[in-house]
Amino acid sequence: MSKKTREQVSTVVRYTVLILVGFVMFYPMLWMVGASFKASNNEIYSTISFLPKSPSFQAYIDGWTATGNPYSLYLINTFKIVIPKVIGAVVASVVTAYGFSRFEFPGKTFWFSILLATLFLPQVVLNIPQFLLFRTWGWTNSYLPLVVPAFFGAEPYFIFMLVQFMRSVSRELEEAAEIDGCNSFERLVYIVVPMVKPTIVSVALFQFMWAFNDFQGPLIYIDSVKKYPTSLGLRLLTDAETGFEWNKVLALSVITLLPSLIVFFLAQDQFVDGIAAGGVKG
Structure with a gap:
């Protein structure tokens, strides 16, 4: 041969x-x-x-109104959580990663180590103290416990991913921009962000899919059926005692999958570039 x-x-x-x-x-x-x-x-x-x-x-x-509410209500509620959570995760992760990758400050290594250490904490360990804290603040039965933490760098994986990529961005470009009069924020917006755009898209996609499919968070904090996202709305169709019709459950599952699939296919090129770049940088 x-x-x-x-x-x-x-x-x-x-x-x-x-x-x-x-x-x-x-x-x-x-x-x-x-x-x-x-x-x-x-x-x-x-x-x-x-x-x-x-x-x-x-x-x-039949499945669209089988829960007593139109399924569009749960879809709208889901986007009330997902959209601000994606925005918060992207903004907070980019700003935090820029600080760790570009600035020197006391305890930088220590705080970055603490940030990475939180990656090893399972969410189940945090559920009770977080619930007690948010209940004290009166945030239960609202979307605040699901959305607000994203604006304060509560996604260490995204920060770590962005830090590795930002470290590969040439400092000479920022120095040239600084000579032209750009401050730190302007250098971040006009120099760094365009160069790490694929990674930022990856962060947004990951957060979108994770937030869209989140079941435990809404289950813990949301009591009102009118505020349920799709993950809890879909559960209303399942009744272990009286049984349920699988075709309705599957039909609504298909509808629930569509937004994630559409967003992924629209941004798949940037997503693949970001993941590939993140695998070789740092």
Whole structure:
């Protein structure tokens, strides 16, 4: 077998394996979409095929108001949490990372070590003290406990990622801008931020997806059904005692996934660039 033939065979084998693995990974989502068009639980349980016998949008129509409120209410509530949380995480992470990467101040190494140490704290350890604190402030049954911490650098992973990338930005560019009269804030906005834009997009996407899918946070702090995000609104369809219709649950799950998928595909180029850059910088 010639070298060219071996390379061709190797390429065919690699792509065949990748296609098979990709199909296995993608099939659950494909099945979810197909099952949302099925008529009943019996049809869903009867086969693992994603193709419905008689496709119908009835599950989407009935599921939209099955909780007693239109599902749009939960979507709007979700964006009330997600949008300010993304803005807060991006702004706070960029400013904090710029401070650690560009300025010298007493205890810098110590405070950066403390910041990294918080990465190893599981959220379950923080839930009780945070709840007691926010309850004392009267923030329960509101979105404040979910949103406000993001504006104070509560996402150490994002700060760490941005610090590594900002350290690779040439200081000569900032020095030239300083000679031209730019202060620290102007240098951050006009020099550093454009150069770390892919990483900032990655931060925004990560925060968007994490906040959009957050279940535990809203479950702890929000009591009113009218304020539920999609994660809790979707749970209202599931009743372990009386049973529930899976096609409605899956139909609303598909609707819930759409914003994250749309945002990801719109920003995927910047996201990939940011992740790739973060893997080689620092």
